[in-house]
Amino acid sequence: MYPKDLLKLIHYLKKLSGVGAKTAERFAFELIKYSDFELDDLGDLFKDLKKNIVHCSVCGCLIAENICKFCDSNLRDSKKICIVSSFRDVFLLEKTKTYNGFYHILETLISPIEGKEIDEENIIRLKKRIENFSISEVIIALDSTIEGDATSLYIKEELLDYKVNVSRLAFGLPMGTSLDYIDGVTLSQAFVGRQSF
Numbered sequence: 001m002y003p004k005d006l007l008k009l010i011h012y013l014k015k016l017s018g019v020g021a022k023t024a025e026r027f028a029f030e031l032i033k034y035s036d037f038e039l040d041d042l043g044d045l046f047k048d049l050k051k052n053i054v055h056c057s058v059c060g061c062l063i064a065e066n067i068c069k070f071c072d073s074n075l076r077d078s079k080k081i082c083i084v085s086s087f088r089d090v091f092l093l094e095k096t097k098t099y100n101g102f103y104h105i106l107e108t109l110i111s112p113i114e115g116k117e118i119d120e121e122n123i124i125r126l127k128k129r130i131e132n133f134s135i136s137e138v139i140i141a142l143d144s145t146i147e148g149d150a151t152s153l154y155i156k157e158e159l160l161d162y163k164v165n166v167s168r169l170a171f172g173l174p175m176g177t178s179l180d181y182i183d184g185v186t187l188s189q190a191f192v193g194r195q196s197f
């Protein structure tokens with residue numbers, strides 16, 4: 001039987017997506033071999049993770065300080081908002097250098113299969129931003145999946161009363177495509193070729 005703390009470590013590693021029991025065990029044994037300094041450093045990092053990496057209360061992006069560079073209207077085009085499902089997608093889009101507007105992170109998408117609903121508060125925040133900045137275009141950059149489609153339709157309906165152009169990325173890719181899996185050039189093309197929705 002493994003020592004208690006080793007079992008605990010394996011338990012936490014196994015919670016990561018895509019990590020099975022065997023891999024978790026392998027990772028745990030690797031971690032044990034780290035130097036004392038590295039483990040201390042890692043421990044401190046984990047301890048302050050939630051304190052040092054926070055969500056911007058406006059757009060939802062992960063930020064280090066209280067100032068969000070993605071919400072600064074001096075740096076960004078304040079007439080456009082791009083809706084994404086996670087900060088990772090913001091990162092992917094920023095890399096393509098095709099977009100310089102605001103972002104709005106949803107975090108949860110509608111899932112008819114899992115019975116997940118949209119966070120109403122989040123949509124209220126989105127509507128307020130559209131009003132406050134007289135936004136002219138809302139670009140939906142959600143995955144081409146059942147969840148992405150259901151959520152896109154929902155947002156479109158919610159914004160019907162607003163004088164805003166709603167567009168969605170032109171994937172030209174099969175159903176089930178996640179932003180994570182397309183390369184920068186394809187993503188950039190999908191962005192430039194976005195269509196009214």
Ligand SMILES: [Zn+2]
Nearest residue numbers: 056059068071
């Ligand atoms: Zn922000």
